[in-house]
Amino acid sequence: xxxxxxxxxxxxxxxxxxxxxxxxxxxxxxxxxxxxxxxxxxxxxxxxx
Amino acid sequence: xxxxxxxxxxxxxxxxxxxxxxxxxxxxxxxxxxxxxxxxxxxxxxxxxxxxxxxxxxxxxxxxxxxxxxxxxxxxxxxxxxxxxxxxxxxxxxxxxxxxxxxxxxxxxxxxxxxxxxxxxxxxxxxxxxxxxxxxxxxxxxxxxxxxxxxxxxxxxxxxxxxxxxxxxxxxxxxxxxxxxxxxxxxxxxxxxxxxxxxxxxxxxxxxxxxxxxxxxxxxxxxxxxxxxxxxxxxxxxxxxxxxxxxxxxxxxxxxxxxxxxxxxxxxxxxxxxxxxxxxxxxxxxxxxxxxxxxxxxxxxxxxxxxxxxxxxxxxxxxxxxxxxxxxxxxxxxxxxxxxxxxxxxxxxxxxxxxxxxxxxxxxxxxxxxxxxxxxxxxxxxxxxxxxxxxxxxxxxxxxxxxxxxxxxxxxxxxxxxxxxxxxxxxxxxx
Numbered sequence: 001x002x003x004x005x006x007x008x009x010x011x012x013x014x015x016x017x018x019x020x021x022x023x024x025x026x027x028x029x030x031x032x033x034x035x036x037x038x039x040x041x042x043x044x045x046x047x048x049x
Numbered sequence: 050x051x052x053x054x055x056x057x058x059x060x061x062x063x064x065x066x067x068x069x070x071x072x073x074x075x076x077x078x079x080x081x082x083x084x085x086x087x088x089x090x091x092x093x094x095x096x097x098x099x100x101x102x103x104x105x106x107x108x109x110x111x112x113x114x115x116x117x118x119x120x121x122x123x124x125x126x127x128x129x130x131x132x133x134x135x136x137x138x139x140x141x142x143x144x145x146x147x148x149x150x151x152x153x154x155x156x157x158x159x160x161x162x163x164x165x166x167x168x169x170x171x172x173x174x175x176x177x178x179x180x181x182x183x184x185x186x187x188x189x190x191x192x193x194x195x196x197x198x199x200x201x202x203x204x205x206x207x208x209x210x211x212x213x214x215x216x217x218x219x220x221x222x223x224x225x226x227x228x229x230x231x232x233x234x235x236x237x238x239x240x241x242x243x244x245x246x247x248x249x250x251x252x253x254x255x256x257x258x259x260x261x262x263x264x265x266x267x268x269x270x271x272x273x274x275x276x277x278x279x280x281x282x283x284x285x286x287x288x289x290x291x292x293x294x295x296x297x298x299x300x301x302x303x304x305x306x307x308x309x310x311x312x313x314x315x316x317x318x319x320x321x322x323x324x325x326x327x328x329x330x331x332x333x334x335x336x337x338x339x340x341x342x343x344x345x346x347x348x349x350x351x352x353x354x355x356x357x358x359x360x361x362x363x364x365x366x367x368x369x370x371x372x373x374x375x376x377x378x379x380x381x382x383x384x385x386x387x388x389x390x391x392x393x394x395x396x397x398x399x400x401x402x403x404x405x406x407x408x409x410x411x412x413x414x415x416x417x418x419x420x421x422x423x424x425x426x427x428x429x430x431x432x433x434x435x436x437x438x439x440x441x442x443x444x445x446x447x448x449x450x451x452x453x454x455x456x457x458x459x460x461x462x463x464x465x466x467x468x469x470x471x472x473x474x475x476x477x478x479x480x
Contacts, residue, residue, distance in 0.1 A: 002077070
C-alpha cells in the first residue's frame, strides 16, 4: 500500500481544521482561512499567521 | 473489523485501487491483491496494512458507530467557544459596480453608536476567549478607513490587555489598496487580504468596473505589487458562463508582474441567490458545468506549473460553516447581527442587534442547532464529514446547499489528478 495522502489524526484534541473556509465547499465569499494547509504552492510568507 | 461507510473507491485498475476516506481525508493506493483482501474483509487485524488502514478510518472495529464519532467531532469543534470571529461591514457602499454583486448597495456608513456597541460586545466576551478574528468586509471596506481604524485600535488594545490573540483579514476589491492604505493596514495588524481579479485585463474590466464605468485592472495589479510581501494575499477569481473560458489568462499576467511567489489564486463561483443578484442566475454555472470547468482550470494550472493556484484537495469543515457556531457573527453597518453574509443588510433575517444582548431568537436557535445527521439527504452522504452539511443559508432558503467541491464527479476526477501528480513528482504530502 502507499499513502497518496496521509490521513488526519482523529483524536479528540487533534481537531485543527475546524474553521469555516471557502475550500471546504460552502462556496461563500470569505477568503480561504486555511490555505496554508494546501498541499503545494509557493513558500508561505514569513508573516503568514 | 468493518469498512467505513465514508470510503470512496476513486479508481480501480488491473494493478491497484485508489480509495479515499472522507472522514480522515486519507487517500491510499492498494495493490490489487491487498485491495481484494480489504474489500472482502480478509485482512488480518494484526497485519501492518490493516493497522495503517484503521489509522486512516478505512477499517474499524465492529463496535464503532461512525455517525456518532462524526457527531461528537462536529459538536466538540462547533461549541468549543474559545474564539470569537466577527465579520464587520462598516459600509455596504462600494466604488465598483460589478454586475453580479450579491449585496444591496446602501450608501450609509456605520455610526459611532454601532461602533461602540461592537466594542462593548467584545468587552463582554474578551475575558472568555483566547483568540479574536476580525474580518473587514463591505461593500468596499477601504471606503470606511476611519471607522475600521477606530475599531481596530480599540479592539487590539482590549485584546492585548486581556492576553487574547488578535488576527485580522480584509476583503477588498483592491482599487484603494495604495501605499498609504498598505502602511495603515500593517499598523492595524491586518494579516491577510483578499482581492478579486476576474481574468486578464480585458475580461476583468468588462465585469469589475468603477461606478463611473472606468476600468480597474491596471490599478489593482499595481497595488498588488505594492502590497505583495506585506500580507498573505489571496486572489479570488469569480467564474460564471461569461468568463469561464478566459479566467486562466490571468495567470501569466501575474507571473509577468512577478507576483507568482507572493499571492495565491483560488477560483470562486458566482451564484444568483440573493435579492441583489437573482437576475444574474442564468449567467451562473450549474453544478455539472462547474465540475468540468473547475477541473479543467486546475488541470491547466498544474500542466502549466502555475503552482500559486490553490489545489483543492478536500479539506474538512469540522463543525460546519462558521455561521453554525455560537462564536461567529456578521455585523452590518446598521448594527444588525447576522449569522451569514448573505443576509447582511436585510434586517428581516437578522438574529439580533449589536446594541442589545444576543438572545435565543428562533432564527439563532435554528443556526446553532441544525445537525446534518438529522437531515435526510446529508445524513446519507458519503462526503458529509468534509462539508458538515454545506451551506445552511442555502438550505434554509430551499436552494442547493452542496458546494461544487463536493460534487462526486468533480472530486473523483480531482483525486485521480492528485494521484497522478504525486506519483509523477514523488511528492510527500505535508500533512
